[in-house]
Amino acid sequence: MIGNEAMARGLVENGCSMALSYPGTPASEILPGVVKWKTELSLPIHIQWAINEKIAFEIAYAGSIAGLRTVVSMKQVGLNVASDPLMSAAYMGSKGGFIVISADDPGPHSSQTEQDSRLMAMFAKVPVLDPASPEQAKEFVGLAYKLSEAFEVPVMLRPTTRVCHGGQDVELKDVKPSDRAAAFKRDPARWAATPKFRYLLHSKLNEKLSAIAANEDTKPRLLNPDTVSSTAVITSGVAVAHTQEIMADLGLLNSVALYQVSQPFPLHSAFIEEILGKYERILVIEESAPVIEMQIADRHKVKGRLNGAIPAAGELLPEVIEGILSKFCAISQPELNIPTTVGRKPSLCAGCPHRASFFAIKRAVPGAIYTSDIGCYTLGLNLGAIDTALCMGASISQAAGFYQAFKLSGKDTDIVATIGDSTFFHAGVPALIDAVVQDARFVLVVLDNSTTAMTGNQPTPATGIDACGNPRASISIEGLVKSCGVKFCRVGDPYNMPRFTKLLKSAHRHSLEKGLAVVISRRPCLVDKRVKEVKRERIDVAVSSACDGCSYCIKQFECPAIEFDQAGKRARINQLMCSGCGICIHVCPKKAIEKVEVQ
Amino acid sequence: MYPCLPEEGDRKGRGAVNSSSEKQQILISGVGGQGILFITRLLAEAAIYKGLPVLTAETHGMAQRGGIVMSHLKVGGFSSPLIRPGKADVLLLLHEENLKGHLYYLAHGGIVIANSVLRPDGTEAAKVISIDAASLAKKIQQPKSANLILTGFALSSLSRIGNRPYCSPADIRAVLCQKMAGRDKILRASLDAFDLGMLRGQEAKI
Ligand code: SF4
Ligand code: SF4
Numbered sequence: 001m002i003g004n005e006a007m008a009r010g011l012v013e014n015g016c017s018m019a020l021s022y023p024g025t026p027a028s029e030i031l032p033g034v035v036k037w038k039t040e041l042s043l044p045i046h047i048q049w050a051i052n053e054k055i056a057f058e059i060a061y062a063g064s065i066a067g068l069r070t071v072v073s074m075k076q077v078g079l080n081v082a083s084d085p086l087m088s089a090a091y092m093g094s095k096g097g098f099i100v101i102s103a104d105d106p107g108p109h110s111s112q113t114e115q116d117s118r119l120m121a122m123f124a125k126v127p128v129l130d131p132a133s134p135e136q137a138k139e140f141v142g143l144a145y146k147l148s149e150a151f152e153v154p155v156m157l158r159p160t161t162r163v164c165h166g167g168q169d170v171e172l173k174d175v176k177p178s179d180r181a182a183a184f185k186r187d188p189a190r191w192a193a194t195p196k197f198r199y200l201l202h203s204k205l206n207e208k209l210s211a212i213a214a215n216e217d218t219k220p221r222l223l224n225p226d227t228v229s230s231t232a233v234i235t236s237g238v239a240v241a242h243t244q245e246i247m248a249d250l251g252l253l254n255s256v257a258l259y260q261v262s263q264p265f266p267l268h269s270a271f272i273e274e275i276l277g278k279y280e281r282i283l284v285i286e287e288s289a290p291v292i293e294m295q296i297a298d299r300h301k302v303k304g305r306l307n308g309a310i311p312a313a314g315e316l317l318p319e320v321i322e323g324i325l326s327k328f329c330a331i332s333q334p335e336l337n338i339p340t341t342v343g344r345k346p347s348l349c350a351g352c353p354h355r356a357s358f359f360a361i362k363r364a365v366p367g368a369i370y371t372s373d374i375g376c377y378t379l380g381l382n383l384g385a386i387d388t389a390l391c392m393g394a395s396i397s398q399a400a401g402f403y404q405a406f407k408l409s410g411k412d413t414d415i416v417a418t419i420g421d422s423t424f425f426h427a428g429v430p431a432l433i434d435a436v437v438q439d440a441r442f443v444l445v446v447l448d449n450s451t452t453a454m455t456g457n458q459p460t461p462a463t464g465i466d467a468c469g470n471p472r473a474s475i476s477i478e479g480l481v482k483s484c485g486v487k488f489c490r491v492g493d494p495y496n497m498p499r500f501t502k503l504l505k506s507a508h509r510h511s512l513e514k515g516l517a518v519v520i521s522r523r524p525c526l527v528d529k530r531v532k533e534v535k536r537e538r539i540d541v542a543v544s545s546a547c548d549g550c551s552y553c554i555k556q557f558e559c560p561a562i563e564f565d566q567a568g569k570r571a572r573i574n575q576l577m578c579s580g581c582g583i584c585i586h587v588c589p590k591k592a593i594e595k596v597e598v599q
Numbered sequence: 600m601y602p603c604l605p606e607e608g609d610r611k612g613r614g615a616v617n618s619s620s621e622k623q624q625i626l627i628s629g630v631g632g633q634g635i636l637f638i639t640r641l642l643a644e645a646a647i648y649k650g651l652p653v654l655t656a657e658t659h660g661m662a663q664r665g666g667i668v669m670s671h672l673k674v675g676g677f678s679s680p681l682i683r684p685g686k687a688d689v690l691l692l693l694h695e696e697n698l699k700g701h702l703y704y705l706a707h708g709g710i711v712i713a714n715s716v717l718r719p720d721g722t723e724a725a726k727v728i729s730i731d732a733a734s735l736a737k738k739i740q741q742p743k744s745a746n747l748i749l750t751g752f753a754l755s756s757l758s759r760i761g762n763r764p765y766c767s768p769a770d771i772r773a774v775l776c777q778k779m780a781g782r783d784k785i786l787r788a789s790l791d792a793f794d795l796g797m798l799r800g801q802e803a804k805i
Contacts, residue, residue, distance in 0.1 A: 002657065025659055110659065133654075133680075166680040167640070167655035169647045242679040318683045338684060338703055346631070346666030379664060454664075576742055 003134035003163040006170050007073075007101065008033025010141030015178035017068035017096075018046045020056035022426065023455035024075030025110040026164035027103035031073065032456075035468050043177050047467045049458050052392075052426040053078035057085045057100070061154070064098035065191065066182035069145055073101035076117050077391065081427070083120065086154070090124040091201040092190055093152040093208075096180065097145035100126075104160045106287045106315040112374070112391060114313060116289035121156040122265045125205055127212050128156040130264050130286075132240035134168040140262070143217055150215075151208045160287055161315075162238040209266050218263035220271045224253050232257040232279040233325070236264050236292060239285045242318040246325055256329065261286075267295040276301065283309065283328045287316050303328065348379045350561035351579030353523035354447055356494035358385035359557055359587060361416050361445060364504035368414035371398040373428075375420040376454045376525075377447050382558050386418070393427025395419045400431070400440035414508065415442035421477060422452040422460040429480065435516055436485040443507045444518045448477055449525035457528045481518045488517035495523055497586040526579060539582030540598045543571045547592035557587045622675030623765050624682045628701045629693030631668050634746040638691075639670035641750070644774045645766040646674045656680040667697060674765045688762070690725075691753055693732075693746060710762060712753040714745055728756050730799055736792065744792035751796025756803050768797050 001009070008030050011019060021031040031047060038045045046063075050056035053074045063070035074082065079102040086100065102117035121128035129144055131137035137159050144155040189197045212218075220234070223244060233256055235243045240260045247253045257279070261267065264286065275282055276298050284293040284304035293304040303309040310316070310324055319338075326333040348355045358380040361370070372378060372386040373395040380386045388398055399417035406413045419428050424446050432444070452458040459465050464474030481489045488510040492503040500521070507517035547570040553562050554571065561577035562584060564570075571592070573584075584593045625642065629635045639655055646653035656671040671682045687704040692713040705711065705725055713729040730752045732745040754768050772790060779786035 002655075028659075133678075162656055162680055165657045165659050167643055167653070167657065168680075169653055238680070240678075242681065245677055245679040246683075318679050318681050322683065339700060346664040348664065349632075376664060576737070 001134065001170050002029065002165055002167045003131075003137045003159055004029035004165070005033040005036075006134040006138040006168070007141055007157070007159070008037065009170070009172060010138035011071055011099075012037040012041070012043060012045070012175050012177075013138075013173050014097075014142045014145050015069050015176050015180070016045060016071055016145075017178045017180065018048075018060055018063040018070040019073070020048050020050050020060040020071070021073045022050055022053045022056050022078055022081075023422075023452050023458045024053075024078050024103075025455055026105055026159075026161040027073050027075045027078075027101065028455040028458070029164070030101060031458075031467055037175065039468065041175055041177075043175070049452075049467045051461055053082040054085060057082040057089075061085060061089050061094070061098060063182075064094040064096045064154075066184055067096045068180055068182055069097040069178060071099045071101060074103070075111065076102055076104045076115050077112055078102070079117055079120055080115075081392065083124075086120070086124045086126070089154050090126045091198055091205055092193065093201075093205070094148055094154050095152065097148040098154045099141065099144045099148065100154055100156045102156060102158055103164050104158060104288065106160055109161055109315075114288045116287070116291060117156065117158045118264050118291040119289050121158070122291060125209060126154050126156055127151075127209070127218075127263055128158050128265050129218065129262055130158050130236040131163055131262070132236075132238055132260065134163060134166055135170050136262075137163050138170060143262075147212070147215065147218065151212055153205070153208055153212070158237070160238055166238070210269075212263075213266040213269045215263070215268075219268045220259050220261045220263075223258045223260055227254050227257055229255055229257045230280040231255075231283075231329070232259060232275055232281070233283045233285060233328075234259045234261060234275070234292060235285040236261040237287050239287055239316050239321065242316070242321045243285055243325070246318060246322045250322075250325065250329070250331060252325070252329060252331075261292055264291045265295070267292055272296055281328075283324070285310060285316065285321060285324065345382065346379060347382055347558060347560050348376065349526050349579070350559050350577045351526055351581035351583070352376070353449055353494045353521065353525070354380060355383065355557065355559060356497060356500070356523075356581070356583045357418070357445060357447055357521040358383045359583070360494060360497060360501045360504055361385055361418070362556070364501050365414050365416050365443065365508045368416045369399075369402050371395045371402065371415065371417045373417075373419045373423045375423055375447075375452075377418060377420055380418065383556065392423055393419070393431050395423075396428050396431035396435055396444060399442040399444070400435040400438060403440040403442055404438070412512075414512075416508075417442055417444045418447055419444065420453075421446060421448040421450065421462060422458075424477065425461050425475070429484065432481070432484045432486070432516075432518075439515060441511045441515055442517075443504065443511045444516065445504070446477055446481070446518065446520045448520050448522045449528070450522075451525045451528045453525045453527065457525065477520055481520070486516055486518050487514065489520070490518075491520045491522050493523055494521045495581060495583065497583055538580035539585070540580055540596050541573055541578065541582060541584060541593055542596045543573060544592050544594050546590050547571050547588070548590060550590070552589055553584055553587050553593065557584060559584055622677070623673070623689070624677075624687050624706075625672040625674075625689045625691060626682055626687040626701060626704045627670040627672065627691045627693070628697045629668055629746075630697075631664055631666055633668070633693045634743060635668045635670050635693065638746045638750050639672055641771065641774060641778070642672055642766070644778070645770045648770055648774050648777075649766055651765060652676060654678075654680040667694075667700070669697075669701065689753065689757065689764075691749065693749060710757065710760070712749065712756070714749050726760075728752075728803060728805060730796065730803065732796065735795060735799070739792065739795065741788055741792055744788065747789055747792040748796035748799075751793040751798075752800040752803070753796075755797045755800030756805060757800075759801070760805055768793070 060072040105111040565572040
C-alpha cells in the first residue's frame with residue numbers, strides 16, 4: 001500500500017475516533033484510506049472532509065479535548081490555513097491523542113511552495129515525527145498517539161511526497177476500535193485561557209518540550225552500530241532511505257556512522273552532545289529546511305544546508321544525495337548527464353468544462369486582468385486566461401485589490417476572477433463579502449464542476465454527500481452568493497458556448513455600471529465517477545477542408561484532442577482522446593471544425 | 600469465476616526469496632491517463648504475491664492531467680523508493696516521446712520496452728524491443744488497455760533474452776484475478792489484453 005493508505009491503517013489500528021481533512025496533494029488519500037477500513041470493519045469513526053484546514057483542525061482538536069484519539073490531515077500549504085489554531089493548541093495541549101499530519105512536497109511536484117512543516121512545528125513548539133517509508137509512517141502513527149497522550153501535546157507527523165505516494169509491502173496489525181466515550185472537564189484557565197494564563201501554559205509547554213527532547217521512544221537511531229568512525233551522517237525522512245541505499249552501494253556503511261532522526265524537533269539534547277563529542281565531521285541531510293541542523297548549535301563540525309553542502313532548493317533526489325555524499329567522503333564520481341528536456345505540460349482534459357469557460361471569458365472580456373486560484377483550473381494558464389494564482393481564495397481578493405489600485409489611479413480596467421467551487425467554499429466566501437462591502441467591481445466566475453477535481457474528486461459542501469458517501473445537506477452556491485449581497489448572480493452552462501459568452505458579456509456590463517457580478521459556470525467534471533452515469537449527447541467533430549492551418553484552435557483553445565497534422569498542414573482531431581463535447585465547433589474562426597455523424 | 604489461479608503450492612512464502620537475481624529496478628514512463636499507476640500496482644502486487652519486498656514511487660496531482668507520469672518500481676532488498684540514473688534494468692515506455700527525457704535512468708545493458716510503431720529515435724545506445732500496443736489496443740476495442748498489452752509483451756520478451764523478470768505471466772494473471780474478483784467482464788478483458796501482449800512477446804523479433 002502507499003504511505004497514505006499505510007497511515008490510514010495505522011490510524012484505525014490505534015483507535016482513532018475522528019479523522020478530518022481538506023483534500024490536497026500529496027495528503028489526499030489518507031482520509032479515503034480511513035473510510036475504507038471504517039466501511040469494511042464497521043468502525044465507529046467520524047470521518048469528514050471539512051470546508052478548509054482550519055476548520056478541520058478545530059473539529060479534530062475538540063475531539064481530542066473530549067478525550068478521543070483524533071487526527072487532522074492536510075498538505076503543507078493547508079497547514080498555513082490551520083496555523084492559527086495550531087499555535088494556540090500547542091499552548092493548551094491535548095487530552096486524547098491528537099495528530100496533525102502535514103504532508104510536504106519538496107520538488108515541488110504539485111504545490112505552490114516547498115515549505116517544511118517541521119519548521120512550523122518548531123514555530124508552534126510541538127514535536128514532529130519524520131517517517132522514512134510507508135511502513136514507518138504507519139508505525140509512527142502509534143508512536144505519535146503515545147507521545148501526544150504522554151505529554152498532552154499535539155504531535156505533528158510530517159511525511160513527504162515520496163512517503164505519501166511511495167508504495168511498500170506493509171504488515172498489518174490488529175485493528176482496535178476505540179472504546180472511549182467523549183467527556184469534557186471544564187477548565188477555563190486552560191481551554192479559554194486569557195493572556196496571563198497563556199504565559200503559564202507557555203512555560204508548561206517549554207517544560208514538556210525539554211522532557212520530549214529526552215523521550216526514549218523517539219530518540220535518534222544509529223543504523224550501523226558496528227561501525228567505528230569519526231564521521232557521521234545524520235538524516236531524517238525519506239532521505240534516510242536514499243542515503244542508506246547509496247552508502248551501501250558506495251561501501252560507506254562500515255566506515256561512516258549513519259543516524260536516523262525520527263523526531264527532528266525537539267532534537268534530543270543528549271544526542272546533540274553525543275555526536276559533537278564523538279565525531280570530527282558531521283553531515284546533515286534533511287528535507288527541506290535545516291531544522292535538525294539549526295538545533296546543533298556548535299557549528300564548526302557540521303555541514304549541511306546552512307553552509308551550502310546541500311542545495312537550498314529542490315527535492316533531495318537520490319542522485320543529488322549521491323553527489324553530496326561523494327563530495328563529503330571524497331569519493332570521485334562520474335559526472336551525471338541528465339537531460340533537461342522540457343516534457344509535456346499538464347493540460348486540462350479533452351472536453352473539460354473549464355476550458356470552455358476560459359475560452360468564453362477571453363472572448364467576452366478580452367484583455368482583462370484575469371485573477372485565478374488553486375485547482376485543476378490553474379491549467380487555464382495554458383490558454384492565456386490566467387494572470388495570477390497566489391493561494392486558496394486569492395482570486396477574489398486580488399481582483400478587489402486590482403480594482404482599488406486602478407480606481408485610485410483614475411484608470412479603468414476590466415477584471416475577471418475565476419475560482420473553483422471547492423476553493424470558493426474554502427476561502428472565497430469572506431473575500432466575496434469583503435468585495436461587496438467595499439464595492440469592488442469585477443466579474444467573478446465560479447467554475448462549478450460539483451467536485452474537488454484536482455485531488456481526486458472529493459465532495460464539496462454543495463455536493464450533498466459526505467466522505468463515506470452518505471447523503472448530507474447541500475449548500476447552494478447561488479444562494480450563498482446572493483446572501484453575500486451580490487445583485488447579479490446567474491448560472492450558465494459553458495458547453496453552450498454562444499449563450500454562455502453572452503451571459504459573461506452582460507455580467508461584464510453590470511460590473512462596470514453597477515457593481516460586482518457573479519456567473520456560476522456549471523457543468524460536472526468529466527472524470528468525476530459520480531456523474532459519469534449521466535448520459536450526455538456525444539457530438540462527434542471533424543476538421544473540414546476549410547481549415548487553413550492557422551493553428552488558432554491549438555494555441556487559443558489547446559484541447560489535447562486537437563493536433564496539428566504536419567503532413568496535411570492542418571488541424572486534426574485525435575478521435576481516441578476526443579470526448580465529444582463539441583465546443584471546438586465554436587472556436588475555429590474559419591468554421592472548419594464541424595459536427596459529423598459517425599456510424 | 601474465470602479460472603486462472605495457479606495451484607496453492609505455486610506461491611512462495613513472504614521473504615522466502617531474495618537472491619540478487621530477483622533484485623530488479625523498473626521505470627515505467629508515460630503520460631496522464633495511460634494507466635501507469637494501474638500497472639505499477641499490478642507489478643508491485645505480483646512481487647508481494649511472490650513474497651518479495653517491493654518499493655514504488657508514483658506520480659499524483661497536477662501531472663496526472665495529461666503531464667508526464669513516471670513510476671519507480673524496485674523489487675528485492677532496497678531501501679529507497681527512487682531509482683537513480685543509470686540503475687534501471689528495464690524502462691517500460693508507454694509514451695515514446697518520454698524516451699529522451701528518461702533514457703538516462705537506464706543501466707548499462709538495460710532494456711527498453713516501448714509502445715511504439717518503430718524503434719524510437721535516440722535509442723542507438725540501448726537494446727530496444729517495441730510493440731505497437733496502442734494500435735493493438737484499438738484493434739481489440741479496448742483503447743485503454745495498451746498498458747496491459749505492453750506489460751504482457753515485456754514479461755514474455757524479457758524472459759526470452761535471458762533477462763528473467765521477477766515474476767512470470769502466470770503471476771500477473773493470478774494477481775489480476777485477485778484484484779478483479781467478482782468483476783468478470785473487466786477481468787476477462789484485462790486478461791485478453793495481457794495475453795495478447797504476452798503472445799506477441801513470444802513471437803517478437805529480438
Ligand atoms: S481548425 Fe480552424 S482554427 Fe484550427 S488550424 Fe484549422 S483553420 Fe485554424
Ligand atoms: S469535441 Fe473538440 S473540444 Fe471537445 S474534446 Fe473533442 S476535440 Fe476537444
